[in-house]
Amino acid sequence: MMPGSLDKAPPPYKRFDTVLIANRGEIAVRIQRACHELGLKTVAVCSEADREAPYGRTADSFLCIGPSNAAKSYLNRDALLLAARLTGAGAIHPGYGFLSENADFAKAVEEAGLVFIGPDASSIATMGDKISAKRAMMAAGVPCVPGPDTALPDDPAAVERIALEIGYPVIIKAAGGGGGRGMRVVQEAARLHEAIALTREEARQAFGSPSLYIEKFLQHPRHIEIQVLCDIHGNAVWLGHRDCSMQRRHQKVVEEAPAPGIAPEVIGPVGLACVQACRQVGYRGVGTFEFLYEDGAFYFIEMNTRLQVEHPVTEMTSGLDIVQSQIKAAQGNPLEMSQADVQCEGHSFECRINAEDPDNFLPSAGVISDLVLPEGDGVRVDTHIHAGYKVSPYYDSLIGKLIVHAPTRAEAMTKMREALSRTRIGGIATNLSLVRALFEDEAFGRGETDIHYLEQWLKQRGAQ
Amino acid sequence: MSAIDFSDPATIAFLTDALTAASVAGLEISAPSGQLRIVISGAGEAKIGSNRSVQPGSVSPVLVRAPLAGYFCVAHLSGSAEASSLPRAICATEVLGFIRVGPVLLPVSAGRSGTVTRLLAEVDAMVGYGAPLFEIEVQS
Structure with missing residues (x-):
């Protein structure tokens, strides 16, 4: 307590x-x-x-x-x-x-x-606006990407000065944006004003607010997340970290916990700063702090004020049922553990199984004619599909998540390869072949690949 | 541009494959030359009906569905007595029942003239959006 x-x-x-x-x-x-x-x-x-x-x-x-x-x-x-x-x-x-x-x-x-x-409306509103979230994080001592915690001014000369102080390349982002939309990288001063004009218009149309902010653009970062759990009594813990760098067009494909190659003494203070931030804003329930990680430093990008798709990898390593904990917190129960009780063990991977063409990523709708899902110790499948299920064209293409847990990362990779080889989904196209190939990739096997790796890997595969 | 021949087996096969792939339940096309109806009946099988001319005066069933979720009432005043007197002729504006949400009753109109032949939902039961409530036979 x-x-x-x-x-x-x-x-x-x-x-x-x-x-x-x-x-x-x-x-x-x-x-x-x-x-x-x-x-x-x-x-x-x-x-x-x-x-x-x-x-x-x-x-x-x-x-x-x-x-x-x-x-x-x-x-x-x-x-x-x-x-x-x-x-x-x-x-x-x-x-x-x-x-x-x-x-x-x-x-x-x-x-x-x-x-x-979930959290109350004011916490969602604070964290939903990237500028106010950054301000709250800086106040709590959470490391942020270099750049001001205020909206971009209208004065072009002032904007130029800010960009120069940060140093190019910079990234222009919509304050109300998210999911990879409403952002533009600027490599040199000559492109700055055009990028601002385009992003502002995009922000106005997509998010209803033209407010923008500017940050340093990191070249080869990894996407690291810290899961938090808070009650309404002022208690908060962090439940370890995840690496979600394996992304295509800002959509995560494979997640793992813990993030490989990050020493506890490096991430520990960041986790505690996240907990401190939650206490300061009176946060309740579960949440995820997302960071870019480059050259041994963490940079806060945003907080997701909800349950994440990839929460199972943290459940597998922490042994905690995050959804049950979230519901108990909403019922007003105090947390049942202190930070010292949180002991993460082993390594976990999650593959998102999408109903989509593995070559062109177009969604695939239809009836699942044949379904074989893996089972066994340390293997978990979260899904709603069954043989005969009709995959609708109306919604997100995620049809299931394949999760494994093993004592080490290498063993977890082996377990995922076996689980993937036993998985069969007929009648529709899925990305199974893609994730199978990814788990045979040497660089991914070594770990610590950055957020651009998957897109480059796909480009190379397409060229072969 | 020449008109598509909907009685051509190759055209029907193409449309059936496209509907199955897109997981669309069916399609109906009316043209001066006739009518084509394809109904995908699950497991990739399709029922195909085609006729070269529409029969005037034919009867087709139409479903009246719940416009929102709530409790289904047959009629505001006359209760289930109306349901037991089926079939009965109705006009398009006639209120066949209500969806009750708390103290509010939302009328459910027939929408078209015809004959109510069947009551499809349980009276006073909770129904979801789009739940079939009545079947009407419409004279075309």
């Missing part, structure tokens, strides 16, 4: 016995499992395209809330609140994506007298 946490009276908090899962696919299954293991009832919701979703049959209630278009179903906050009211749900778990980082939705849920299983 953290010092001082016991002498504080816990704030009044609503208990709940039924959770509405405002999401679909594998994460709906994952949340449902956590709820049932905690003795909570679940409400599954779906769009018309997901009427046959298998988790509908295992939920305590199952309700179609709108058409296949996500804007009218999974992103329709009124439909979700109506479903919660009709089914008597006391809490809403947003999963990831969709409305999970929407401060207005979190606020609407709380105003409806329900519990939002």
Whole structure:
């Protein structure tokens, strides 16, 4: 228990016995499992395209809330609140994506007298704006990418001065952006104003705000994450780190925990600074601090105020059920462990299995005709698919996650190769062949590849 | 540009493959020369119906679906007595039932004239968006 946490009276908090899962696919299954293991009832919701979703049959209630278009179903906050009211749900778990980082939705849920299983609206709003998040992180002593913690001024001469102080190359980013959108790298001063004009317009159209900021552009960074877990009593812990550098177009393909080659004495202070930042902003639930890591230094890029797709690798190494912990925190329970109790062991990998063409990455919809998934000690599959399942063209192509855990990284790689070789998904195209090849790659086998590695690797494969 | 011949087996096969690949349940095309309907019936099999001319006066069933999630009521005042008197002729504007959300009742109109032949949802049960509530036979 953290010092001082016991002498504080816990704030009044609503208990709940039924959770509405405002999401679909594998994460709906994952949340449902956590709820049932905690003795909570679940409400599954779906769009018309997901009427046959298998988790509908295992939920305590199952309700179609709108058409296949996500804007009218999974992103329709009124439909979700109506479903919660009709089914008597006391809490809403947003999963990831969709409305999970929407401060207005979190606020609407709380105003409806329900519990939002996630941080409060003000934390989401603070962390959702990249400039205010950076300011909060700098105040908490979290290392940030060189660059001011304010929006870019309108004065061109002032912008030029800032860029020169940082040193080229620099990156222009939308304050409200994310997921790799709304950013532009500038290699030299001559390109600066054109890049700002383009990014500002993109930011205005995509995120509703023209606010931009500028940072140093790192050439060969790795993407490292720190998972945190906080309660409403001021307790917070970090649960180790992950390496998510294996990305294509800012979409992660393979994740692992821990990040290889980073000494505990290097990352330890960063983890503690993240915990400190959470306490300062009164954060509750789970969250992830994302960093770029280059030449032994960490640079904060953003915080994800939700459950991450890749949370299982941290669960495998920490032995903790992150989704259950998140729900318990939302129920007002104090954390059941202190930082000293967090002991991460072994190594874990996760492969995202996507319904997409491995050569051109076009989504592949259709019926799964044949399905063989691996099993065994240290092997886990998080998925909602089954033989006969119809993969819809309407949503993200993620159809499952293959996760392994072993004592060492080398053993975990071997286990993943075996697991991948035993996996068979027929009837649609998947990226299985791509991840199988990746796990045979020498450089990836050695570890510590940067965020550009996968794209270069794909380019070379295409050229062969 | 020449018109596509929807009675051509090669065209039908191409469309069937495209629908199956895209996981689309079916397609119906009406042309002056006739009608083509392809229904993908799962496991890659398709049922194909084609006729060269539309029969005037033919009857086709239409479903009336729930416009949002809520509790289904057959009729505001007359209760399930109406349901037991099926089939019955209705006009397009007629209210067949309601979706109840708390104290609010949202009317569900027939939408087209015809004959209500079947009640498809359980009265006072919770229904989701798009749940079939009534079947109407429409005179074309």
